[in-house]
Amino acid sequence: MRPYHRLPRPDRLSLRWKIAALAAATACLVAVAVAVLVHLWTASDIRGRAQMRAFNGVYAAMETYRRTGTLVDGAELDPAELPLALNRPADGDRHTAYDGHVDDNVGPSVWGAQRVGGPGSPVLAVQVSMNTELHELRRLDASMAVASLVSLAAAVPLAAYGAGLLGRRLRRVSETAGRISAGDLDARTGPTKGGDEVADIAATVDLMADSLGRRLRTERQFTADVAHELRTPVGGLLAATDLLPAGETEDLVRGRVRDLRALVEDLLEISRLDAGAEQPVRAHVPLGEVVREAVARTGFDASVTLTDSAGTAAGGTVGPETVETDPRRLERIVGNLVVNAHRHGAAPVEVTVAGRTVVVRDHGPGFPADLLREGPRRFHTGAAERGSGHGLGLTIALGQARVLGAELRLDNAPDGGAVAALRLPSP
Helix, strand or coil, rough: CCCCCCCCCCCCCHHHHHHHHHHHHHHHHHHHHHHHHHHHHHHHHHHHHHHHHHHHHHHHHHHHHHHCCCCCCEEEECCCCCHHHCCCCCCCCCCCCECCCCCCCCCCCEEEECCCCCCCCCCCEEEEEEHHHHHHHHHHHHHHHHHHHHHHHHHHHHHHHHHHHHHHHHHHHHHHHHHHHHCCCCCCCCCCCCHHHHHHHHHHHHEEEEEEHHHHHHHHHHHHHHHHHHHHHHHHHHHHHCCCCCCCCHHHHHHHHHHHHHHHHHHHHHHHHHHCCCCCCCCCHHHHHHHHHHHHHHHHCCEEEEECCCCCCCCCCCCCCCCEEHHHHHHHHHHHHHHHHHCCCCCCCCCEECCCEEEECCCCCEEEEEEEEHECCCCCCCCCHHCCCCCCCHHHHHHHHHHHCEEEEEEEECCEEEEEEEEEECC
C-alpha cells in the first residue's frame, strides 16, 4: 500500500474562505441595492412633497393677493431667481419646477408660480427649500451604510463558520478517497451528519470502497489459488524433465519449466504481500555483506561498491554500516533489482552501498515514463526496448520494501540508464 500524502496546493484557496467571500459579496450587493432603492425612493418622495407644498403655497398666496392685494411671507412677484421654465407662463395655471441651484442661503428647492392676471401681468412665485429634508436623507444614507457594515461584519464570520463545517466534512471524504487510492481498502468515511449532498458523496465513496475491496479480494484469492494449484504439477513437471535424455531439447524444456516455477513462486509471493500476511524477521546484519551475497546469488555480473555514509570508498572491505532488517527480504529486493537491470537494461550494472542506501544502476534505455509516473504494473514491462518478462520483479521489490519500512525510488540517470535506490529506515 502506497503511503497517502495530501498533495501540496500553495495556490489553493480554501472552500471556507471562498464561501465567506461569496457571502460577503452577496451581503454587499444586497446592502448597496437596498441603500440605492431607499435613497431614490426617499429622494423622490421629498421632491414630490416639496412640489405639493409649492403648489399649495401658490394657491394660498394667490387667494390672499386677489382678496387683499398683499403678498404673504415667502411669495414674490417676478423674482429674479425664477427658473426659466416658470418665467412668464403663457397660461394662468399653476406650475412647479425644480431648482437645483445651491447658494449660501437656499439649497435645492422647488418653485411654484402662477400669473396673477391676463397676459403681461406679473408672475406670483413661491420657493420651497428642501434643505431640511435633504439633510435627513443624508443621515438616512449614513445610517444605511452603518447598518450594512454591521450586517456584513456579522454575516462573514457566520458564513466562514458554516463553510468550515462543510469544508471539514468534504476534507474527510477527500482523505478517505486518497487513502483508498493509495491502497488502504479498509478506509471508510463512515456516517456523516446531515442528509445533504456531502453525506451522499461520503456514502458513495464508502460503497465504492466496499465494491472495490470485494473485487480485489476476489482477484487476489483467485491468483493465490491458481498459483497454489499450479505449484504441485509444475514441481512434478520439473522432476519429469530429469527423465528426458540429455541434449538440446532437455535443456530447453528444463529452462522453460524453471521459468514457469519461478512465475508461480512470484505469484504466490505477490498474493501474500497483497494480503498483508508478510511479517519481517529482523536481525542485525552488515549491509555490504548482504548486498554482495544477493548479487552473487543472481548469477549475473554486477560490480559492488561499498562506501561509508560520507561517500568515501571502502575498497573491497565490508562497509561500516550495520542495519537491523530482514536479510532474506533485503536479498530478495536487491536480487530482483539486479535481475531486472540485466533483463531490461544493459551492462555494466553497478551496485553502490552508501550508508543505509543501496543503488542499482544499469546503462540501458532507462525506465519508461509511464512506469515512473504510475509505478510498476504486473505483467507490464513498459517500453519494448526494456526487454521481455512478466513484470513482477519490481512489483515484488516494492512490496518487500514496504514490509521492511524502506523506501524504493525509481528514476533515470541524466546520462542514461535506469536507477533504483533502496533506502532502509533509520534505527
